[in-house]
Amino acid sequence: MQIHTKAVHAGDRKKAPAHIPSTTPIHTASSFFYESMEQLDRIFGQEEQGYCYARYDNPSSAALEELLTSLENGAGALTCASGMAALHMALLTALADRRKSIVAADALYGATVGLLMKVMEPAGVDVRFVNICDLDAVRAAVAESKPGCILMETISNPLLRVGEVDKLAEISREAGAALVVDNTFATPLLIRPLELGAHMSVHSVTKYLAGHGDVLGGAVITDSEHLDTLRSLSRTIGPVLGPFESYLTMRGVKTFPLRMERQCANACRVAQWLGEQPKVSRVYYTADPAHPDAATIRRLFPSNLFGAMVSFELKDAGRDEIFRFMDGLQMIVRATSLGDVHSMMLYPRMSSHREISPKHRERMGIRDNLVRLSVGIEAAEDIIADLDQAL
Numbered sequence: 001m002q003i004h005t006k007a008v009h010a011g012d013r014k015k016a017p018a019h020i021p022s023t024t025p026i027h028t029a030s031s032f033f034y035e036s037m038e039q040l041d042r043i044f045g046q047e048e049q050g051y052c053y054a055r056y057d058n059p060s061s062a063a064l065e066e067l068l069t070s071l072e073n074g075a076g077a078l079t080c081a082s083g084m085a086a087l088h089m090a091l092l093t094a095l096a097d098r099r100k101s102i103v104a105a106d107a108l109y110g111a112t113v114g115l116l117m118k119v120m121e122p123a124g125v126d127v128r129f130v131n132i133c134d135l136d137a138v139r140a141a142v143a144e145s146k147p148g149c150i151l152m153e154t155i156s157n158p159l160l161r162v163g164e165v166d167k168l169a170e171i172s173r174e175a176g177a178a179l180v181v182d183n184t185f186a187t188p189l190l191i192r193p194l195e196l197g198a199h200m201s202v203h204s205v206t207k208y209l210a211g212h213g214d215v216l217g218g219a220v221i222t223d224s225e226h227l228d229t230l231r232s233l234s235r236t237i238g239p240v241l242g243p244f245e246s247y248l249t250m251r252g253v254k255t256f257p258l259r260m261e262r263q264c265a266n267a268c269r270v271a272q273w274l275g276e277q278p279k280v281s282r283v284y285y286t287a288d289p290a291h292p293d294a295a296t297i298r299r300l301f302p303s304n305l306f307g308a309m310v311s312f313e314l315k316d317a318g319r320d321e322i323f324r325f326m327d328g329l330q331m332i333v334r335a336t337s338l339g340d341v342h343s344m345m346l347y348p349r350m351s352s353h354r355e356i357s358p359k360h361r362e363r364m365g366i367r368d369n370l371v372r373l374s375v376g377i378e379a380a381e382d383i384i385a386d387l388d389q390a391l
């Protein structure tokens with residue numbers, strides 16, 4: 001062979017070695033080499049395990065999907081390029097063979113509201129918002145709109161409401177609808193929605209699962225009923241997670257339970273301290289005995305871990321005072337994300353719920369003096385000291 005040909009082919013096409021690497025490698029190939037056309041035909045026909053094309057499947061994301069399936073006790077998973085892509089895939093899957101109608105929690109991440117109103121509604125899907133913590137209201141909405149899907153967050157963003165996933169799963173089953181649960185805030189350490197009867201559990205893996213602020217990714221973990229549709233739609237739409245991000249997420253997940261335990265413990269201390277500050281008028285935290293969903297939380301979160309998000313309102317504050325307070329933070333990062341090893345604070349009015357009209361925000365209970373804190377793994381004393389000096 002000439003040097004130009006050798007440069008392209010030599011060294012490639014090695015069969016996988018007999019040894020098993022101790023961590024899953026980053027498989028960058030977009031296509032794969034086969035011993036024969038017969039073998040390729042079997043792999044395309046899904047009669048033999050293998051990979052044909054990276055939009056269909058990739059060894060790095062397949063390993064992560066197996067890991068996430070195991071954490072959530074599902075039947076299978078799809079990893080996506082972002083949490084929003086994962087939510088979109090879950091909704092499309094839920095509605096594939098059902099009525100094009102969604103009953104959604106009225107407490108949701110702002111972009112999820114956007115997905116419902118800017119993407120699903122214009123595509124002909126009827127969307128109705130309801131207080132997911134009021135089962136009678138949910139039953140009434142379901143009876144009226146006969147949805148194909150019920151959508152909720154296990155711990156809502158940013159006011160931390162917790163719905164009764166098991167009872168909502170029953171309602172959705174009776175109505176022939178799929179229950180899709182965004183489990184990003186709670187993580188499978190606190191609650192595993194599929195074990196409680198939900199059909200799909202969705203994550204922004206950008207957050208606690210990857211955990212280091214260096215990955216954008218999402219995942220849908222599903223029951224067996226929806227797995228084929230989910231994967232088939234994904235092969236056509238192509239929202240998949242790349243191999244580098246899959247690798248980083250797998251690396252992150254290895255320490256996720258340890259990080260999460262620490263973050264939950266820190267959040268408890270921070271929430272308690274915030275509750276004692278005269279400049280703080282209200283604290284939202286899931287371990288608070290006065291939380292409106294305290295009974296549900298104690299029933300559904302058996303691990304005695306309550307999450308690591310704390311939201312709070314500053315007394316008599318508006319946009320200017322919140323800006324001054326957040327500009328005063330020295331260690332806590334002012335950032336539009338959550339779940340990383342470092343503590344982060346966000347102003348929902350300006351970022352996560354910016355696109356939502358002030359009226360809609362008011363209905364959601366998101367006031368202009370509310371901030372949201374994602375508590376990190378630092379020493380709790382240092383987090384509290386930073387809040388203290390900024391206050």
Ligand SMILES: Cc1ncc(COP(=O)(O)O)c(C=O)c1O
Binds near residue numbers: 217218
């Ligand atoms: C609860 C929740 N779900 C989904 C998303 C979307 O995730 P991503 O930013 O990875 O698309 C976010 C992002 O903040 C979120 O907070």
